[in-house]
Amino acid sequence: MKKTSGFDDILSSCLDRILKGETVEGCLNSYPEQAGELEPLLRTAAAAKLASEIQPRAEFKARARHEFQTALKEMRSHKVRRPLFSAWRWQWHPGLAIAVVAVFLIVAAGGGTVAAASNSMPDSALYPVKLAKEKVQMEFTFSAVGKAELNARLADERVNEIVYAASKGDTQEVLATAGRLSDNLENIGTLIVDAGSSQPILAGGTAGNDSNATANNENPPMVAANQPVPSPTPMLPSEASPPALKHTFGLAVAPALSPAPGAANVPVNPTFSWPPTDNAAGYDFQIANNPEFDNTIESRAGLPTNSCVLTETLDKNTTYFWRYRETNSGAAAAGDWVQNAFTTGTEYATVTMIPELPPIIVTVPATDIPEPSAEPGNEATTSLDKLAHRIVQYAASHPARLEEALAKAPPDVRPALRQAIARTSSEYDKLIKEIEKTNKKN
Amino acid sequence: MDEVIGQRSRPLQDEESLVRRAQQRDTEAFSQLYEAYFDKIYRYIVLRVRNETEAEDMTQQVFMKMLQSISSYKMKGVPFSSWIYRIAHNQVVDFLRQQNKKATVDIDGIPLPDMGDDPQQVMEQKVDIEQLKQAVRTLTTAQQEVLSLRFTGELSIAQCAHIMGKNEGAIKALQHSAVLALRRALAGNRA
Numbered sequence: 186m187k188k189t190s191g192f193d194d195i196l197s198s199c200l201d202r203i204l205k206g207e208t209v210e211g212c213l214n215s216y217p218e219q220a221g222e223l224e225p226l227l228r229t230a231a232a233a234k235l236a237s238e239i240q241p242r243a244e245f246k247a248r249a250r251h252e253f254q255t256a257l258k259e260m261r262s263h264k265v266r267r268p269l270f271s272a273w274r275w276q277w278h279p280g281l282a283i284a285v286v287a288v289f290l291i292v293a294a295g296g297g298t299v300a301a302a303s304n305s306m307p308d309s310a311l312y313p314v315k316l317a318k319e320k321v322q323m324e325f326t327f328s329a330v331g332k333a334e335l336n337a338r339l340a341d342e343r344v345n346e347i348v349y350a351a352s353k354g355d356t357q358e359v360l361a362t363a364g365r366l367s368d369n370l371e372n373i374g375t376l377i378v379d380a381g382s383s384q385p386i387l388a389g390g391t392a393g394n395d396s397n398a399t400a401n402n403e404n405p406p407m408v409a410a411n412q413p414v415p416s417p418t419p420m421l422p423s424e425a426s427p428p429a430l431k432h433t434f435g436l437a438v439a440p441a442l443s444p445a446p447g448a449a450n451v452p453v454n455p456t457f458s459w460p461p462t463d464n465a466a467g468y469d470f471q472i473a474n475n476p477e478f479d480n481t482i483e484s485r486a487g488l489p490t491n492s493c494v495l496t497e498t499l500d501k502n503t504t505y506f507w508r509y510r511e512t513n514s515g516a517a518a519a520g521d522w523v524q525n526a527f528t529t530g531t532e533y534a535t536v537t538m539i540p541e542l543p544p545i546i547v548t549v550p551a552t553d554i555p556e557p558s559a560e561p562g563n564e565a566t567t568s569l570d571k572l573a574h575r576i577v578q579y580a581a582s583h584p585a586r587l588e589e590a591l592a593k594a595p596p597d598v599r600p601a602l603r604q605a606i607a608r609t610s611s612e613y614d615k616l617i618k619e620i621e622k623t624n625k626k627n
Numbered sequence: 628m629d630e631v632i633g634q635r636s637r638p639l640q641d642e643e644s645l646v647r648r649a650q651q652r653d654t655e656a657f658s659q660l661y662e663a664y665f666d667k668i669y670r671y672i673v674l675r676v677r678n679e680t681e682a683e684d685m686t687q688q689v690f691m692k693m694l695q696s697i698s699s700y701k702m703k704g705v706p707f708s709s710w711i712y713r714i715a716h717n718q719v720v721d722f723l724r725q726q727n728k729k730a731t732v733d734i735d736g737i738p739l740p741d742m743g744d745d746p747q748q749v750m751e752q753k754v755d756i757e758q759l760k761q762a763v764r765t766l767t768t769a770q771q772e773v774l775s776l777r778f779t780g781e782l783s784i785a786q787c788a789h790i791m792g793k794n795e796g797a798i799k800a801l802q803h804s805a806v807l808a809l810r811r812a813l814a815g816n817r818a
Contacts, residue, residue: 236778253661253690261652604688
């Protein structure tokens with residue numbers, strides 16, 4: 186062993202000298218006793234020096250340099266310039282925006298500017314107002330579960346924004362928004378630890394699925410789903426957990442958005458659908474050919490279900506923006522608009538069928554999960570259930586949506602988008618692990 | 628011996644000051660760092676990733692990441708080169724992990740070039756870059772990595788150890804096995 190280690194040192198030293206330009210013979214002369222063993226290795230190393238002659242393609246190098254310089258310029262301009270708002274060249278500085286939003290929220294329960302900002306995208310002048318509104322919402326949300334829920338909703342919004350920025354080829358905004366998304370997910374992780382310290386996170390909100398429990402008795406994955414598994418490492422229970430006793434919860438997935446965000450080649454007479462919201466009295470729906478919804482093509486208020494069929498046929502090869510929001514009974518304000526975009530195809534097509542997704546199955550050791558309780562006072566657990574289910578759902582859908590956007594994104598923006606996907610997947614991995622850990626602790 | 632090896636990489640002149648300026652969003656400093664490392668990082672990645680387009684994308688990602696997170700780099704005994712190679716290392720690891728989820732081509736099926744009769748001649752004269760790339764890709768992931776860092780990044784054993792999260796002794800042993808395996812890959816399969 187010692188001899189090998191000594192030889193490794195000599196080889197290392199010789200390789201170093203060869204990389205500096207010395208000849209193989211020069212090195213062999215320094216170690217005559219090891220020359221026989223060294224020579225073939227050093228000649229291989231001399232050949233491997235060719236690796237330092239590998240050159241990137243000239244076109245790639247030029248394009249990459251240009252993109253890097255553009256990103257640098259944008260970074261610099263973002264440092265000194267903020268989006269302008271109104272003819273007076275008003276600047277929405279974050280502090281000012283937060284103060285204004287707070288006043289609007291308190292006094293007017295959402296002024297026009299604040300409401301309009303809710304749907305703004307990162308390249309909009311109102312975007313700082315939107316971010317400020319979110320900060321204020323966060324300040325006025327007091328429980329850990331509530332804050333985590335809000336962060337989860339904001340994470341969803343951030344994904345919409347990344348998809349939008351990617352479609353516009355805006356690398357800088359993709360990176361910046363991915364950073365915000367990452368912050369949201371990190372916040373959720375911290376809040377889960379706080380919220381779940383006294384109770385299990387995933388207490389099973391829906392009926393158990395015994396057949397799955399039987400089928401998944403051996404090494405069940407934490408997330409075994411129809412969706413792409415977001416985690417690079419399988420979420421297996423620890424080896425210490427009892428292998429034979431498992432309890433599996435079936436979690437029905439809310440219908441996916443249809444058309445999918447950023448979808449291309451969509452039929453000209455699509456059926457729109459979106460995830461239902463608990464306790465919503467109905468839904469408002471709008472579609473337009475611009476993200477500002479200046480001239481809506483169709484606007485429907487008070488739809489009884491979470492779907493809509495247009496009365497008009499859309500144009501071919503056109504990008505459309507659509508949005509929906511929940512409405513509430515009585516004087517309660519409507520929810521925030523949720524906005525998406527898609528592009529129609531060249532062919533006339535009939536009704537789009539919404540694919541029926543199999544449920545996401547979340548499997549955790551039965552010993553770690555108390556039986557679901559319908560007793561009053563269990564609201565906190567129920568909220569945590571909802572949060573955990575939402576996270577599991579997003580852990581599958583968010584990376585998948587970003588992957589979809591990647592397939593359609595201009596080449597320039599792809600590196601940033603890939604980075605966003607990797608970061609998002611990794612953050613969700615951590616979250617799922619955190620949920621699992623909290624369950625085990627409890 | 629380590630002291631000699633420790634001097635291997637050739638840092639930019641006053642790299643520390645450049646990095647400090649870049650941390651203050653000095654675009655000129657960023658550009659100089661970019662130019663100094665771009666080719667090296669590309670070489671490191673392309674030796675480890677089969678697909679050239681992917682290697683190009685990943686190289687760009689490394690520099691976008693540098694732009695985004697240079698403020699998190701702390702000059703406490705870790706050279707900037709180790710930091711940026713660490714970013715590249717993470718990109719490659721993530722990529723390979725994703726690739727492993729999908730079905731991958733069996734690397735044993737990659738044909739190696741005909742090397743002629745004299746292995747030494749082969750080593751010194753006939754190996755071209757493509758052949759070298761192919762041979763490197765038949766090695767284990769760790770062997771590929773150590774060769775990439777040493778021969779394309781020209782990093783020291785100590786830097787390789789930091790990037791790969793191993794001790795220096797382990798890196799030297801790995802390097803030995805990597806050169807041996809490369810030799811076999813280049814010439815041995817003719818036997």
